[in-house]
Amino acid sequence: FVHAVLAAILATTEYAFGVVGDMGGGLIELITKNWIPMWANHWQIYLIQVAIGLVFIAIYFIVFRTLILKFDFKTPGRTEDEVELFTK
Template sequence: MALYISGTDFNSNGTAPLHGLSKVFGCTGIALAMYATARPEKKKIVASLLIPATLTAILVGITEPLEFTFLFIAPALFAVHAVLAATLAATSYSFGVVGNFGGGLIDNYIPQNWLPLFKYHSGTYITQILIGLTFTAIYFFVFRFLILKFNYATPGREEDDGETKLFTKADYKAKKGEGKNEDKKAEAEEDSQAAQLLAALGEERISRMSQTVPPDCGYPLRMR
């Protein structure tokens, strides 16, 4: 039985990607940590959000709702996720796990690896699953500790009047845009204050003041 894999499925050094391991095993641990740290009265709501988001990550490797929630609420958690994901991939590779594991179960794991090759590489895939489940537990305990330690407002831990939700890329971009808008607003206020000062003093008076400044002064007063 021939197995055809696109050249785009490989890294530049010729090895197949393993970054999908964190999508299947890491995101599961993260979701469990979020559920475990949610307030008791909000656990049902959090479960209704996390179950479809986690299944999407596991099945097809789309992790946006979970990962952009970190970026929106606590970027430090995303940094921890990146370190754990790299460690998971490196550990798996060191134990001989190879293959195209860049996505989820139904687009990479099962059709391109487990189903056609399990007969010949069962030991490799069993090792992969054991390492993955170990990291699921590591993810769970690390994220649970950090969420409780720093009181991050992950879904189910927000203020009483806050909305329980997962955040998307659009939400994150909107948040960054708000910061830029605040900077522009502050700059506009400074320009407005300068204009009011000019109007109060008068252009002619400011011109006379600038003429009295010594020529070797480093900061002459000039009209802009």
């Protein structure tokens, strides 16, 4: 639920700044289909994309770190159980 809300806010923010494009396939696809062919005429939009992305990296980190610590969600590496190693 939290990721869905943050993703919707990210998409709305990008739309408000005029950043549109095919951004659903990953970084390599984004670079090869959007950035490389259109860099000469649209470099300002790509700087806005990077700035919005960096801001949302921080927002995601803060939100999920707060939720994990506040509600004590068990994530890999945060379990209290001791790992026992058995040998034959």
